[in-house]
C-alpha cells in the first residue's frame with residue numbers, strides 16, 4: 461500500500477466523526493482532498509463547510525458543498541485536516557502546503573480537531589520536516605535573521621505567495637524539544653503571521669492510515 465492509499469484510508473475514516481448536521485471545518489492538502497471526496501457522499505446531511513484555503517474551497521464548491529465565511533459561523537464541531545508531522549502528544553507541524561494560518565484559525569475555533577495522515581507522519585520528536593513560518597513580505601529578511609539567532613536555518617519558499625498574500629520561510633534545524641515554547645517564541649517575532657507548530661492547540665485525535673488499517677491515536681501526555 462502506498463502513502464496516498466494510506467492517506468485515503470485515514471480520510472474516509474474521518475467521516476465517522478461527522479456526527480452533527482452543522483458546518484464542517486475542512487483543512488488543506490492531498491489527504492484532505494480525499495476527505496472532501498468522502499464528505500461529498502454525505503453532503504445532504506451537513507449544512508456546509510468552512511475552508512482553510514482557496515484550493516479546498518474550490519474542491520468543496522465543485523461538489524456543490526456550500527462554503528461559509530468563518531465570520532458567519534458560530535460553531536465548528538469538527539475540523540478535519542492533515543499534517544506534515546505529529547508527535548505522540550498530537551502536536552503537529554503543518555504548512556507544507558502553505559495554508560497554516562487559516563488552518564490554525566479554524567483549529568482554534570473547532571470543538572474537535574481530527575488529524576488524518578499516513579503512518580509515516582507519526583514521529584517521536586518533531587522537526588525533521590522543516591517548520592513553515594508565514595511572514596509579511598517586507599519582514600522576510602528581518603524574521604530570517606531572528607530565526608538564525610534561535611538556531612534555525614530559514615529557507616525562503618521561492619515563488620510561493622499564501623492565500624493571505626504573504627511568504628513562507630521553511631526553517632530547518634530547529635530544536636523542537638519544547639514545542640509550545642517555540643511556537644510562542646516564533647509568533648513573538650515582529651512580522652511573523654503564524655508558524656506551523658500546532659502545539660498550543662494540538663489535534664484531539666489522529667487517524668493514521670497504515671498497512672494494517674486505520675489506527676486511532678489519542679494524545680499521550
Ligand SMILES: O=C[C@H](O)[C@H](O)[C@H](O)COP(=O)(O)O
Nearest residue numbers: 489490491542555556557559
Ligand atoms: O499547508 C498544508 C497543510 O498543513 C497540510 O495539511 C499538510 O501539509 C499535509 O499535507 P498532505 O496531506 O498533502 O500530506
